[in-house]
Amino acid sequence: MRIAFYAPLKPPNHPVASGDRQMARMLVKALEHGGHSVELASELRFYLREPEPKSFDALKIEAGEEAARLTKLWDRDGKPDLWFSYHLYYKAPDLIGPELASAFAVPYVTAEASYSRRRNAGLWADTQALVARAIEQAALNICFTQRDRQGLTDAIPDAALGMLSPFIDTSLFREAPARGCPTRLVTVAMMRPGDKAESYRMLAQALGPIGHLPWTMSVVGDGPARDEVKAQFAGLPADRIEWLGAIEPAAVPDVLYGGGIYVWPGYGEAYGVAYLEAQAAGLPVVAQDIAGVPEVVRDGQTGFLTPPGDVAAFASAIERLLARNDERTIMAAEARRFILEERSLGVAAARLAELLAKIPVS
Template structure:
């Protein structure tokens, strides 16, 4: 099929690294791997940081212009067989695809759409109504987590849903180099206010209680809250923490391979691509049993998931893996097997092909 792909929150070509951009790229790869021809329908970023009517109106005008451009293009060059929108939600609704898909009788598909009733107030209620209409219209809404599917099903019960587990391109992890330092902790996370800072704060507190153990840590990440993040770790020995800043995605596997355990509390994580990458590199994970994290980490098998907000439990889980070579080794092997065998690009492509085959295409 010829597929028009659109990610209103962040284009696959966006210059800023993030999990959203990475998954958008992975979906394009998976669709191509499955034999489809994928074209980026639009680079327009429809993102409302705050519920401001003027910004909303301005973005709607831009979206209308994009729809007009694509209408002319499709009349000239032919319409696609399917429209595929990644991650529409209340701050980033799709104001291009549903209208075009309806006008040209093209099946409309979403992936990782989300809906939260607690956002139904003021302008957010208006933007969520747009998301809801798109989900209702869709021939298929692909969910990455049971949590998201349940939220959508509760709000829009008559919509059509399918499941696709979060995945990564495992090509960079197929070759296993010599094992890194088993007591080296690794974290990969942007430094943004909100959930990211909260996770860094919890991590710093937990590390403070296991100072008697011989751990060191590598941190990959940067962002506007870097000073605030580093301040949380000020009470820890500076020579134990290596601040690597933002690095190229291609360099991340080498850092993961240099470590022994991946640690990240995971407040607000939709699921966390970084957890999958860490496990592919053979790192057991310590995270919280929170948000979408259980979709990508198997508690007691590929790592430990601790109760939300329990700093002592998080520290205890890190201590357990640092102290037990046998358990760490067993979990490392299972983590690597889990991702390479069950969460690979090839597996995702096969699942996507299975899901899309069920959609009638004119």
């Protein structure tokens, strides 16, 4: 099929790296891997940081202009077979795809759309109504987590739903995992206020009580909360922590291969692409049993998921893997098998093909 792809939150070619951008790119790769022709329908970033009516009105005008541009393009060159929108939510609705799909009788599909009733206030209620209409119109809404699926089911009972597990391109990882330092902890996360800063805070608190163990840590990430994050770790020995800053995504595997355990609390994680990459490199994970993290880490098999907010339990899980290298080695092997065999690009492409094959295309 010829597929028009759109990611209103962050287009695949956006200059700022993030898990969202990475998954958009992976979806394009998976669709192409399945034999489809994928074209980026629009690079318009329809993202509202705050519920500001003026910003919303301005973006609506831009979306209308993009819809008009695509209408002319499709009238001239022919319409696509399907419209595919990635990651719709209250701050990033799709104001282009639903209108065009309806006008041109093209099936409309979403991936990782979400709906939260607690956001139904003020302008967010209006943007969520747009998301809900898109979900209702969609021939298929592809969910990455059971949490998102349940949210859509509760809000829009008649929505057409399908499941696709979060995945990565495992070709970036070597055929055999490198033998990293088993006591080297690794974290890969942006430094921004909110959930990311809260996860860094918890991580710093957890490392203090296990200072008697011979761990070191590599931290990949940067952002506006850099000073706040580093201040949280000020009480720890400076020579134990390597601050690598922002690096190119292609360089992340080498950092992971040099480590032994991946540590990240995971507040607010939809699922966390970094968890998938860490396990592909053969690192067991220590995270919280929170948000969408259980969708990508198997507790007791590929890592440990601790109770939300329990710093002592989080520290204890890290200590256990540091002290029990045999157990860490077993988990490392299972983590790598899990990702390579169950969460690869090839597996995702096959699942996507299966889901899209059920949609009637004119």
